[in-house]
Structure formats: structure tokens, C-alpha cells
Amino acid sequence: MHIVITGAGCGIGRKMTHQALARGWQVTATVRHAGTAPDGAEELVADMRDPDGLAQFCAGLQDVDVLVNNAGIIGPARQATLDMDFAGFAETLAVNTLAPLAMAQAVLPHMRAGGRILTISSQMAWMGYAKSDRIAYRTSKAAVNKVMQGLATDLRPRGIAVILIDPGWVRTDMGGPDADEDPAAVAAGILDIAAQDGLAKTGRFLRWTGEERDF
Ligand SMILES: NC(=O)c1ccc[n+]([C@@H]2O[C@H](COP(=O)([O-])OP(=O)(O)OC[C@H]3O[C@@H](n4cnc5c(N)ncnc54)[C@H](OP(=O)(O)O)[C@@H]3O)[C@@H](O)[C@H]2O)c1
Structure with a gap:
């Protein structure tokens, strides 16, 4: 089992990297600073703010079973609809929305039928909320849900x-x-979700516990 995990420098990504290694899986971990990936993982130094540059970092990958798009940012301090840091909003979209698709495109040449692409979204993406705080972050996660839903449709035949x-x-x-x-x-x-044959759940939005939830 070869898993590629983005954002392995800290947080959930780092925990996943340690645990995947403990399960005996081969792990390729992306970090922003050389030498910071956990011992035992193959390190890829990549910045998700540059989605166009990601393909070259992934060119050397082989036989990837799972990609986990985990790297993410909460966005700028000023992200209200009536007071927006637009550069910060654009960066949030680059990291949280565009980079997961760019990573998927970069990894796909190295993934066979049976592969899985997991993207960490957020409950803050839910369209049922009319909340307006952190709207750049909410928007980036709602958008990545739509992007990945479309990608699921396109990759099901493969x-x-x-x-x-x-x-x-x-x-x-x-x-x-x-x-x-x-x-x-x-x-x-x-x-646990990454370890399963995913096609029955493709295009779905799952809680980390595995149960399906609304978009
Ligand atoms: N924590 C929550 O309550 C929560 C809730 C819903 C969704 N999520 C999502 O879960 C994922 C992981 O979040 P977390 O809580 O573990 O956050 P975290 O502790 O802040 O870790 C975020 C990771 O993303 C990486 N990252 C940020 N910007 C990057 C960039 N430009 N290029 C490459 N990597 C970058 C960070 O790298 P560095 O180590 O170099 O900074 C770090 O490894 C994110 O997608 C987040 O949106 C989290």
C-alpha cells in the first residue's frame, strides 16, 4: 500500500503519516520545508500555493494506491463578505481548492484502477449553513466538494x-x-477509509468515522 499525504508537517497530516508508517504502508509525505517529513516517509517538498508546479514534484512517484489531499489553510484574518482580503481569499482557493485537483492530476498517471483520492473538506462547506464567518475558508471547501464530485464522475470509468x-x-x-x-x-x-475499496462510496462526502453526510 503506497499512500501520498499532503501537509505532513503538522496536524492531522502528520498523525496520518506516523500511523500509516506504523501500519507498514509506504508513505510519500509532502512538506513545505526540506528535512521535516517524519522518519520513514519519502519526502516531497511542495508548496500548494503553486498548483501549476505540482506535476513536476510528483513526476517520480510510482504505483500510488491512495492520495490524501490534506494540506489546507484557514485563510486571511480579514475574510468577511463586506471586508475581504482578496489576495488572501485567492491564496485560500489556491491551497484548499485548486491544489487538491492539481495533486490528483499529478498523481493519476501513477495510479491504477482501484486507487483512491481522498480530500479533507470541512463541515463548514455545508450549504445548509447560512453562516458568514470565515467565508473564504467556507467557500474554498464548498468549492473543493464540487470539484471532487465532478472528478469522481470522471474517474469512475477508470x-x-x-x-x-x-x-x-x-x-x-x-x-x-x-x-x-x-x-x-x-x-x-x-x-481506515483509505484502506477500503472506495468505489462504492465514490463521489460521497463522509464523516471521518465513515458514515455518509450531506454536502
Ligand atoms: N482542525 C480542524 O478542526 C479542521 C476541521 C475541518 C477541516 N480541517 C481540514 O483538515 C486539513 C488538515 O488541517 P489541520 O487541522 O491538520 O491543520 P494544520 O495543523 O494547520 O495543518 C495544515 C497542514 O497544511 C500544510 N499547508 C498549509 N499551507 C500549505 C501550503 N501552501 N503548501 C503546502 N502545505 C501547506 C501545513 O504545512 P506546514 O506544516 O508547513 O505549515 C500543515 O502541514 C485541512 O485541509 C483543514 O482545512 C481541519
């Missing part, structure tokens, strides 16, 4: 599954210390 994950509210740098979920438990839940 036998490759595309699944969106809601990790809940997790105690990481992003989620903060008051969040509900233990990052180690969430990482384990995501790896």
Missing part, C-alpha cells in the same frame, strides 16, 4: 474512487485546543 472527508472539529493548530476531536483518532478513521 475504477478510481474520489471521496470527500469531514474530519469534524479537530485539536490541531487550525482547530485550536477547545476542538472536539482527538487528531490521532481522526487520522486513524481517515486511514
Whole structure:
């Protein structure tokens, strides 16, 4: 089992990397700073703000079973509909929406039928909420849901599954210390999903526990 995990420098991505190695899987981990991937993982240094540059970083990959698009940012300090940092909004879209698709495109030449592409989205993407706080982040995650839903449609004939994950509210740098979920438990839940034959669930939005949820 060869899994590629983006954003392995900290948070959920780092926990997933350690746990995947402990499961005996081959792990390729992307980080922004050379020498910071966990021992035992193959390191790819890549910045998700440059989606066009990702293909060259992935050119040397071989036989990838699973890609987990985990790297993400919460977005700029000023992200209200009536007071928007547009450069920060664009960066949020680049990292949270465009890079997952660019990573999928970069990895696909190295993935056979049976492969899985998992993308960490958020409950903040849910269209049922009319909340307006952190609207750049909410928008980027709603948009990546739509992108991945379309990718699932396009890859189903090739036998490759595309699944969106809601990790809940997790105690990481992003989620903060008051969040509900233990990052180690969430990482384990995501790896359990990654380990399964995904085609039955392709195009779906799953909680980290595996149950389906609304978009
Ligand atoms: N925590 C939550 O409550 C929560 C809830 C819903 C969804 N999520 C999603 O879960 C995923 C992981 O979040 P987390 O809580 O683990 O956050 P985190 O602790 O802040 O970790 C984010 C990871 O993304 C990487 N990253 C950020 N910008 C990047 C860039 N430009 N290029 C490459 N990598 C970049 C970071 O790299 P560095 O280590 O180099 O900074 C870090 O490894 C994200 O997609 C997030 O949106 C989290």
C-alpha cells in the first residue's frame, strides 16, 4: 500500500503519516520545508500555493494506491463578505481548492484502477449553513466538494474512487485546543477509509468515522 499525504508537517497530516508508517504502508509525505517529513516517509517538498508546479514534484512517484489531499489553510484574518482580503481569499482557493485537483492530476498517471483520492473538506462547506464567518475558508471547501464530485464522475470509468472527508472539529493548530476531536483518532478513521475499496462510496462526502453526510 503506497499512500501520498499532503501537509505532513503538522496536524492531522502528520498523525496520518506516523500511523500509516506504523501500519507498514509506504508513505510519500509532502512538506513545505526540506528535512521535516517524519522518519520513514519519502519526502516531497511542495508548496500548494503553486498548483501549476505540482506535476513536476510528483513526476517520480510510482504505483500510488491512495492520495490524501490534506494540506489546507484557514485563510486571511480579514475574510468577511463586506471586508475581504482578496489576495488572501485567492491564496485560500489556491491551497484548499485548486491544489487538491492539481495533486490528483499529478498523481493519476501513477495510479491504477482501484486507487483512491481522498480530500479533507470541512463541515463548514455545508450549504445548509447560512453562516458568514470565515467565508473564504467556507467557500474554498464548498468549492473543493464540487470539484471532487465532478472528478469522481470522471474517474469512475477508470475504477478510481474520489471521496470527500469531514474530519469534524479537530485539536490541531487550525482547530485550536477547545476542538472536539482527538487528531490521532481522526487520522486513524481517515486511514481506515483509505484502506477500503472506495468505489462504492465514490463521489460521497463522509464523516471521518465513515458514515455518509450531506454536502
Ligand atoms: N482542525 C480542524 O478542526 C479542521 C476541521 C475541518 C477541516 N480541517 C481540514 O483538515 C486539513 C488538515 O488541517 P489541520 O487541522 O491538520 O491543520 P494544520 O495543523 O494547520 O495543518 C495544515 C497542514 O497544511 C500544510 N499547508 C498549509 N499551507 C500549505 C501550503 N501552501 N503548501 C503546502 N502545505 C501547506 C501545513 O504545512 P506546514 O506544516 O508547513 O505549515 C500543515 O502541514 C485541512 O485541509 C483543514 O482545512 C481541519
